[in-house]
Amino acid sequence: MEFTNLNQKIEEAGKESLRNVQLFGTDNFRSWMLHFPPGDSTPMHYHQSPETFLVIAGKCSVKDIKGNERILEKNDIVFFPAKEYYQLTSVGSDTLVLFGNRSEPFGVRPVRAEAKQ
16 A cells, blocks of 8 residues: 655645656556646647546646647546547646546556657
8 A cells, every 4th residue: 555645746846846746656557646837738649548637736728639628627537538639738827736547557658649640
C-alpha cells in the first residue's frame, strides 16, 4: 500500500516548476499529477490505453481532433478511451492541476497527431 498527499505534491510542483509528477506506478497502471501554468498545454495526442483526469484546481480546455472543446473545472472528471486524440490546455488565471490515471506503466510514449499526418 502506498499513500501521498496531493497538497504537498502541488506545493512541490510549484516550487520546482514541475509539469508532470509521477505518483504511483506498476507494470500495468500509473497515477500522476499535471501542474500547468495558465496557457500551458499538451500537444494533440492519444495513448494506447484508456485514461482519466480529475481537475483538482484551475480550468482545463479539452479539445478533440475535430476541434470540439469542453471546459472542465474543479471536481470535473474526463475519461478518454484508448486511441482517442485530445489536447489539454490550462485556461483562466490559475494554475491547472490534474490527477491522471492510465492502465499502462510509465514510459509508454503517446502518439502525436502531427506524427500521423
